[in-house]
Amino acid sequence: MNGRAAALGDAATVALRSNTVAFTTDSFVVRPLRFPGGSIGDLAVNGTVNDLAVSGARPVALVCSLILEAGLDVAVLRAELEAMRAAAERAGILFVGGDTKVVDHGEADDLYITTAGIGDPLGMELGPQYVRAGDRVIVSGPVGDHGITILLARGDLDLRAELESDSRSVWPFVEALTGALGSRVRWMRDPTRGGVATSLSELARDARLGVVIEEARVPVRDVVRGACEILGIDPLHVANEGQFLAVVAAEACDAALAAIRAVPGGAGAAAIGEIRDAHPGIVQCRTPYGSSRIVDMLVGDPLPRIC
């Protein structure tokens, strides 16, 4: 458990390691509320924890705010509160406050959860401005599991498969990676809505550099690949809730993979590409057949309420 928290009437006070704090928020409206490998409560914790982690901050404390639709089954609410408690415990983060609002039937869809989180910044220089040509792109594990799990759970696709959301805290991996590499980690991001493609496109745009990824090196489970083929979507556009992308110095790439793989659940980490001077702002994907395609940001939202 990080941080110390003291309850006050209207706000909690939390002890930090320094006088700088990382601060973030996300709302969660995923449908269905429960799906293989997770639930909305679980996502609401991990999503905010992961935003702190990939910003280079140790997650310390969370607050949550619930919007409930009148008539919501109390057992459903209890299950999600328990999911939040368990996820926070796993992530080593404290809940220090919250709020609840109830709206009429038809003014929400069962339950929406908003979390905000604070963390202790590690003091690293992370961001597109620190990325250089020659740096390597790493992903922490298989991509697309969360988005395809949600799609299958909705029953929109006449397909049964053994697949679970990847919902988890990425902090243990980030801690191992940043501990091993220090300033040789240049940039991190959790590829949620819009997937790996959108995160890397934003990186290419903001760093004014090119990104080249090798399609064959991107870890994608067969069932995810198959579902994507049926749907005509690219696994690189599918949401993840327990993976992160990192750009690291070329000479530190093996050490980076070793650090992530040494953490339980990190065996699937892979180096998937490289930063280039050529084609600034563009993400290219090299196919196993030797051709290249341009990977765009996700436009529109083909998979609404995925998180």
Add this chain to the structure above:
Amino acid sequence: MNGRAAALGDAATVALRSNTVAFTTDSFVVRPLRFPGGSIGDLAVNGTVNDLAVSGARPVALVCSLILEAGLDVAVLRAELEAMRAAAERAGILFVGGDTKVVDHGEADDLYITTAGIGDPLGMELGPQYVRAGDRVIVSGPVGDHGITILLARGDLDLRAELESDSRSVWPFVEALTGALGSRVRWMRDPTRGGVATSLSELARDARLGVVIEEARVPVRDVVRGACEILGIDPLHVANEGQFLAVVAAEACDAALAAIRAVPGGAGAAAIGEIRDAHPGIVQCRTPYGSSRIVDMLVGDPLPRIC
């Protein structure tokens, strides 16, 4: 403007005055979105600012998360973003991050806003455990304006009146009060949902002391009193969004009122009662006729979606 903020990918970093931070959150689902004296965006800022202020913390930074119903008029969204910007500027607080989710028509009611805020604790010892018999109870101004304004704006009551929500940051008053009194301020609370009655009932319960208030001293506008009589509710149960309650040492009561009244908008501050050893856990209200009634917590929610 307090604090310095640097944008990162997924979280902001904010500089604080010390290594302790106050942290709070609230969701806002008020209906209608706009009403005399304020709007949902305005409330979403002031509500979180006030939770920090009455906890004895200088508000520093906010994050917000929007849940939008598909089909929401873009002009409505723009107006609320502008209301949030303006309220934050007035309150001297920075927005450092946010999130947006869109749900289908019928899965929200136009727009819900969740804010979370962090602040620099003043380091005061505030809370029911610091309250003593003989201490005085102060309110910063007229009570019930917000709740009755919302009720009138909904048109549920066939009554027209010149009344505005009291939505505002209470930080300037809190700053003046705590600056003037120091540790002679024992407890503060903003009486939102459930009103003054609920806040004081919680205080009586948690402090294990009695609270006696003089009905004639509680500032209530005529129009609010009239609406409450028609509705059969107690103004002490009606929500406020720009007032706060404070318990102060008896000998500091005049100085407390002077400090609040010296701040623009604070002229209506009043001493409304006293803390007693007798009847621990009970709030009594003495009427102008010499009788006493017990003031209970608000049970149920007679005015839903008031904030």
